[in-house]
Amino acid sequence: MKVLLIEDEKRISDFVAKGLKERGFTVDLAENGNDGFYLAKTQSYDAIVLDIMLPGRDGLSILKGLRAKGNNVPVIAATARGELDERLEGLNLGADDYLTKPFYVDELVARLQALHRRTSGSQLNVKQVGDLVLNMATREVSRNDREIELTSREFNLLEYLMRSSGRVYTRTQILEHVWGYDFDPNTNIVDVCVQRLRKKVDGPDDERLIETVRGVGYRMKKQ
Numbered sequence: 001m002k003v004l005l006i007e008d009e010k011r012i013s014d015f016v017a018k019g020l021k022e023r024g025f026t027v028d029l030a031e032n033g034n035d036g037f038y039l040a041k042t043q044s045y046d047a048i049v050l051d052i053m054l055p056g057r058d059g060l061s062i063l064k065g066l067r068a069k070g071n072n073v074p075v076i077a078a079t080a081r082g083e084l085d086e087r088l089e090g091l092n093l094g095a096d097d098y099l100t101k102p103f104y105v106d107e108l109v110a111r112l113q114a115l116h117r118r119t120s121g122s123q124l125n126v127k128q129v130g131d132l133v134l135n136m137a138t139r140e141v142s143r144n145d146r147e148i149e150l151t152s153r154e155f156n157l158l159e160y161l162m163r164s165s166g167r168v169y170t171r172t173q174i175l176e177h178v179w180g181y182d183f184d185p186n187t188n189i190v191d192v193c194v195q196r197l198r199k200k201v202d203g204p205d206d207e208r209l210i211e212t213v214r215g216v217g218y219r220m221k222k223q
Helices: 010-022 033-042 059-068 084-093 105-120 152-162 171-179 189-201
Strands: 002-006 026-030 047-051 075-080 097-101 126-129 132-135 140-143 146-148 210-213 217-220
Touching (some): 002 010, 002 033, 010 026, 026 033, 026 171, 033 059, 047 059, 047 105, 059 084, 075 105, 097 105, 126 152, 132 152, 152 171, 152 189, 152 217, 171 217, 189 210
Parallel strands (some): 002 026, 002 047, 075 097
Antiparallel strands (some): 126 132, 132 140, 140 146, 210 217
């Protein structure tokens, strides 16, 4: 799950970003409203954690601007204790949830997962392609009743490929979504991780599900 964190207080942003990454999230960080709005418009995210009080463009302005452009990415608004008016205005402008600062990272993770369930439909927790099953809630993967142990990065890569079987994802798209937009696009880290993942998912007696599209990228075989 790829999250954009827009937060100007470095102590908070470093703590939250570190906590989310340790729990398997990919996190992009913006430390002011102008950079945050630019990233939100130009990158693809599963959710945005948006501080209301920001230097540059404030959080409510960002939210209003995104919704005006038809961008319906789930947004959790973060407000200081007692800022009731800002919370209500944020919800009215299209925020999906809010958190009062300070908050626990585990609470944020729970809110993000709940948002992801609501916005992706009732079957969000379980993705299946053929006999390959991925459970988002438990972060378990199995194929033909065989449990597959994956690293957090491998799990996120597999989940991304399974979102739309048959769709080709370029190496740049995979790199930006699974690793973050600031990685070197010339690195071969995507190919290396795909090969490791393929060895675990596509056993010697299994039908090959992870396909290479020469010169383009990778896809999950359409079922």
